[in-house]
Amino acid sequence: QVKLVESGGGSVQAGGTLRLSCVFSGYRRDPYNPSCMGWFRQAPGQEREGVATVDFRGGATEYPDSVKGRFTISRDVAKRAVYLQMTSLVPEESAMYYCAADRGFPNVRSCPSAQSGYAYWGQGIQVTVSS
Numbered sequence: 085q086v087k088l089v090e091s092g093g094g095s096v097q098a099g100g101t102l103r104l105s106c107v108f109s110g111y112r113r114d115p116y117n118p119s120c121m122g123w124f125r126q127a128p129g130q131e132r133e134g135v136a137t138v139d140f141r142g143g144a145t146e147y148p149d150s151v152k153g154r155f156t157i158s159r160d161v162a163k164r165a166v167y168l169q170m171t172s173l174v175p176e177e178s179a180m181y182y183c184a185a186d187r188g189f190p191n192v193r194s195c196p197s198a199q200s201g202y203a204y205w206g207q208g209i210q211v212t213v214s215s
Contacts, residue, residue: 106183
Protein backbone atom coordinates (compact mmCIF):
# COMPACT_ATOMS: atom_id res chain seq x y z
CA GLN A 85 0.00 0.00 0.00
CA VAL A 86 1.47 3.30 -1.09
CA LYS A 87 1.69 5.90 1.61
CA LEU A 88 2.73 9.55 1.44
CA VAL A 89 3.56 11.58 4.51
CA GLU A 90 4.04 15.34 4.44
CA SER A 91 5.92 17.44 6.95
CA GLY A 92 7.27 20.97 7.34
CA GLY A 93 4.14 23.09 7.25
CA GLY A 94 3.31 25.80 9.70
CA SER A 95 2.95 29.55 10.00
CA VAL A 96 5.08 32.21 8.39
CA GLN A 97 4.82 35.92 7.81
CA ALA A 98 4.23 37.36 4.38
CA GLY A 99 7.43 37.31 2.38
CA GLY A 100 8.71 34.35 4.32
CA THR A 101 9.91 30.92 3.32
CA LEU A 102 8.76 27.40 4.10
CA ARG A 103 9.99 24.02 2.97
CA LEU A 104 7.65 21.08 2.76
CA SER A 105 8.76 17.47 2.64
CA CYS A 106 6.99 14.34 1.49
CA VAL A 107 8.25 10.82 2.00
CA PHE A 108 6.62 7.89 0.27
CA SER A 109 6.65 4.13 0.71
CA GLY A 110 4.89 1.04 -0.57
CA TYR A 111 5.70 0.84 -4.27
CA ARG A 112 6.09 -2.92 -4.78
CA ARG A 113 6.00 -3.22 -8.58
CA ASP A 114 8.43 -2.17 -11.26
CA PRO A 115 9.49 0.67 -11.53
CA TYR A 116 9.20 0.62 -7.70
CA ASN A 117 8.86 4.39 -7.61
CA PRO A 118 6.37 6.92 -8.90
CA SER A 119 6.93 8.39 -12.33
CA CYS A 120 5.57 11.78 -11.33
CA MET A 121 4.97 13.58 -8.10
CA GLY A 122 3.32 16.87 -7.41
CA TRP A 123 2.33 19.38 -4.81
CA PHE A 124 -1.19 20.75 -4.70
CA ARG A 125 -2.95 23.18 -2.41
CA GLN A 126 -6.50 23.84 -1.42
CA ALA A 127 -7.81 26.85 0.45
CA PRO A 128 -11.22 26.78 2.16
CA GLY A 129 -14.01 27.08 -0.37
CA GLN A 130 -11.66 26.79 -3.31
CA GLU A 131 -10.72 24.04 -5.69
CA ARG A 132 -7.49 22.13 -5.30
CA GLU A 133 -4.79 23.52 -7.56
CA GLY A 134 -1.40 22.26 -8.57
CA VAL A 135 1.68 24.26 -7.68
CA ALA A 136 4.51 22.01 -8.86
CA THR A 137 5.27 18.68 -10.48
CA VAL A 138 8.45 16.69 -10.90
CA ASP A 139 9.44 13.76 -13.06
CA PHE A 140 10.74 11.54 -10.30
CA ARG A 141 13.29 9.74 -12.47
CA GLY A 142 14.45 12.50 -14.77
CA GLY A 143 13.95 15.49 -12.50
CA ALA A 144 12.11 17.73 -14.95
CA THR A 145 9.86 20.22 -13.17
CA GLU A 146 6.81 22.28 -14.04
CA TYR A 147 5.08 25.18 -12.31
CA PRO A 148 2.05 27.34 -12.96
CA ASP A 149 2.79 31.00 -13.57
CA SER A 150 1.41 31.91 -10.15
CA VAL A 151 4.38 30.33 -8.35
CA LYS A 152 7.07 30.23 -11.00
CA GLY A 153 10.29 31.73 -9.71
CA ARG A 154 9.19 31.47 -6.09
CA PHE A 155 8.50 27.76 -5.57
CA THR A 156 10.98 24.98 -6.22
CA ILE A 157 10.17 21.28 -6.26
CA SER A 158 12.98 18.78 -5.89
CA ARG A 159 13.33 15.10 -5.23
CA ASP A 160 15.73 12.71 -3.56
CA VAL A 161 15.43 9.30 -5.18
CA ALA A 162 17.48 7.51 -2.53
CA LYS A 163 15.35 8.94 0.27
CA ARG A 164 12.12 8.43 -1.67
CA ALA A 165 11.21 12.01 -0.98
CA VAL A 166 10.05 15.14 -2.70
CA TYR A 167 10.36 18.68 -1.39
CA LEU A 168 8.72 22.03 -2.02
CA GLN A 169 10.67 25.17 -1.23
CA MET A 170 8.33 28.16 -1.09
CA THR A 171 9.61 31.71 -0.96
CA SER A 172 8.03 35.16 -0.97
CA LEU A 173 4.80 33.70 0.37
CA VAL A 174 1.67 35.83 0.45
CA PRO A 175 -1.37 35.45 2.71
CA GLU A 176 -3.50 34.26 -0.22
CA GLU A 177 -1.34 31.17 -0.36
CA SER A 178 -2.53 29.95 3.00
CA ALA A 179 -3.98 26.52 2.36
CA MET A 180 -3.68 22.82 2.95
CA TYR A 181 -0.82 21.55 0.87
CA TYR A 182 -0.91 18.01 -0.45
CA CYS A 183 1.76 15.74 -1.84
CA ALA A 184 0.66 13.45 -4.66
CA ALA A 185 2.17 10.58 -6.63
CA ASP A 186 1.14 8.52 -9.61
CA ARG A 187 1.12 4.72 -9.85
CA GLY A 188 4.51 4.54 -11.51
CA PHE A 189 4.81 3.97 -15.24
CA PRO A 190 7.79 2.84 -17.34
CA ASN A 191 7.64 5.70 -19.84
CA VAL A 192 6.35 9.16 -19.05
CA ARG A 193 6.77 12.07 -21.44
CA SER A 194 5.58 14.72 -19.06
CA CYS A 195 3.90 14.91 -15.70
CA PRO A 196 0.23 15.79 -15.42
CA SER A 197 -0.71 19.10 -13.87
CA ALA A 198 -4.24 18.02 -12.95
CA GLN A 199 -4.98 16.16 -9.76
CA SER A 200 -6.70 13.42 -11.74
CA GLY A 201 -3.28 12.31 -12.88
CA TYR A 202 -2.29 11.22 -9.40
CA ALA A 203 -3.49 8.11 -7.62
CA TYR A 204 -1.95 8.56 -4.22
CA TRP A 205 -2.21 11.47 -1.82
CA GLY A 206 -0.82 12.51 1.50
CA GLN A 207 -3.02 13.63 4.34
CA GLY A 208 -2.20 17.28 3.73
CA ILE A 209 -0.36 19.84 5.79
CA GLN A 210 -1.42 23.34 6.74
CA VAL A 211 0.49 26.39 5.58
CA THR A 212 -0.59 29.72 7.02
CA VAL A 213 0.85 33.01 5.79
CA SER A 214 0.08 36.02 7.95
CA SER A 215 0.17 39.63 6.81
